[in-house]
Amino acid sequence: MKPFSADLHIHTALSPCADDNMTPPAIIKAAIKAGLQIIAICDHNSAGNAPAVIAAAKDELIVIPGIEITTSEEAHILGLFETTQAAAAVSDLILASLPNSFAGKPRGRQIVMNERGGPIRLEPHRLFLSSQYSVSGAVDLIHGHGGIAIASHVDRPSFSVLSQLGFLPPDVLFDAIEVSPAAHRAGRSSAYEATGYPVVVSSDSHFLTEIGCCRTFFSMDVCSFPGLKQAIHDRQQLILKG
Numbered sequence: 492m493k494p495f496s497a498d499l500h501i502h503t504a505l506s507p508c509a510d511d512n513m514t515p516p517a518i519i520k521a522a523i524k525a526g527l528q529i530i531a532i533c534d535h536n537s538a539g540n541a542p543a544v545i546a547a548a549k550d551e552l553i554v555i556p557g558i559e560i561t562t563s564e565e566a567h568i569l570g571l572f573e574t575t576q577a578a579a580a581v582s583d584l585i586l587a588s589l590p591n592s593f594a595g596k597p598r599g600r601q602i603v604m605n606e607r608g609g610p611i612r613l614e615p616h617r618l619f620l621s622s623q624y625s626v627s628g629a630v631d632l633i634h635g636h637g638g639i640a641i642a643s644h645v646d647r648p649s650f651s652v653l654s655q656l657g658f659l660p661p662d663v664l665f666d667a668i669e670v671s672p673a674a675h676r677a678g679r680s681s682a683y684e685a686t687g688y689p690v691v692v693s694s695d696s697h698f699l700t701e702i703g704c705c706r707t708f709f710s711m712d713v714c715s716f717p718g719l720k721q722a723i724h725d726r727q728q729l730i731l732k733g
């Protein structure tokens with residue numbers, strides 16, 4: 492086994508709050524420059540741009556299709572999947588559950604792109620809204636599609652499971668919890684190991700310059716989704732680097 496450098500939380504121009512320069516080829520170029528070997532694409536409430544980033548990567552690095560679900564409690568949960576089909580199936584269910592999702596003022600352009608970064612269409616759903624899936628329901632949905640469920644940026648004072656619920660529900664089995672770059676740089680990531688969950692750090696990039704700013708090394712035989720899943724479940728093999 493050897494360690495592989497991972498950033499498992501990267502947004503594209505599909506996310507309402509992400510920069511329009513977060514195109515598939517630009518993300519791949521920035522990830523390679525940062526020395527990353529495996530990344531995950533996690534847009535808010537959609538996996539619509541993951542296939543284009545995978546295609547843009549060719550064989551240069553591993554790209555995991557994912558989604559960052561906003562639950563009914565306004566907590567963010569990352570879902571990472573082995574296939575674009577599984578990610579799309581979850582994405583379709585989440586999109587269909589966004590209430591009044593065509594009403595209200597849009598935020599951002601929410602661009603669905605091809606692998607060259609060209610626009611295919613603008614996503615009409617308001618991706619910043621909360622889905623109708625609870626924290627428990629979102630984790631069940633992710634696991635039901637063979638995915639990895641990670642509680643996003645648990646240290647943040649908003650949009651995290653801890654900020655919204657006040658605790659990590661004992662009946663919800665996350666595969667890992669994520670600490671934000673700010674908390675990691677402040678030396679607070681190790682404190683979350685007391686939760687009993689594997690702790691990961693990712694960039695939560697909304698801009699190209701953020702890609703790889705924080706990362707986690709995972710020991711794997713082969714750099715792949717199954718290898719990542721196994722490594723997460725064996726917390727001894729996580730090495731955090733700021």
Ligand SMILES: [Zn+2]
Pocket residue numbers: 559567643644650
């Ligand atoms: Zn988030």
Ligand SMILES: [Zn+2]
Pocket residue numbers: 500502559695
């Ligand atoms: Zn995010």
